[in-house]
Structure formats: structure tokens, C-alpha cells
Amino acid sequence: MKASEIRExxxxxxxxxxxxxKSELFKLRFQLATNQLENPMKLRDVKKSIARIKTIMRENELKGKVK
Structure with a gap:
């Protein structure tokens, strides 16, 4: 998901x-621990998406733009 999509x-x-x-990340970590994870890059993508959302939420908070 792109930052521009998140900002909307x-x-x-x-x-x-x-x-x-966060729930998807939990499931992926569980799959990784049990050696059932097919695509390890999915972990990275989910973590980055979480970081993007948190960053934009914080930007909105600082701008006073909480919708």
C-alpha cells in the first residue's frame, strides 16, 4: 500500500x-517459527506497511488533522 493511498x-x-x-504479522511470525512460511518477504512488506500507517497517523496527529 502506498503512502498516498494511506493518507486518503x-x-x-x-x-x-x-x-x-498486526494480526497478519502475528500469523506470519507463527508460520515462520513452524517452518510453514512460503514467502519470507511477506514479513518485510507487512512490517513496512505497519510503519507507514503509524508514520502517517503521527503526521495527522501533529497537524491536528485527526478525522
């Missing part, structure tokens, strides 16, 4: 997306 979302949508990504 509301605060509630961002929080929901963040929770979804």
Missing part, C-alpha cells in the same frame, strides 16, 4: 488497517 483514509480506517496488519 480516515483515522478510524487507519486504526482498523493497523490492527489487521
Amino acid at each position: 483514509k480516515t483515522q478510524v480506517e487507519l486504526e482498523k488497517e493497523l490492527n489487521d496488519l
Whole structure:
């Protein structure tokens, strides 16, 4: 997901997306531990998406632009 797409979302949508990504990361880590993970790059992508969302949420907070 690109940063421009994330910026268009509301605060509630961002929080929901963040929770979804965190649960997906948990599942991927579990698969990694049990040697069932097919695509290890998926871990990296999910972590980066979480970081993007948190960054944009913080930007919105600092701007006072909480929707």
C-alpha cells in the first residue's frame, strides 16, 4: 500500500488497517517459527506497511488533522 493511498483514509480506517496488519504479522511470525512460511518477504512488506500507517497517523496527529 502506498503512502498516498494511506493518507486518503480516515483515522478510524487507519486504526482498523493497523490492527489487521498486526494480526497478519502475528500469523506470519507463527508460520515462520513452524517452518510453514512460503514467502519470507511477506514479513518485510507487512512490517513496512505497519510503519507507514503509524508514520502517517503521527503526521495527522501533529497537524491536528485527526478525522
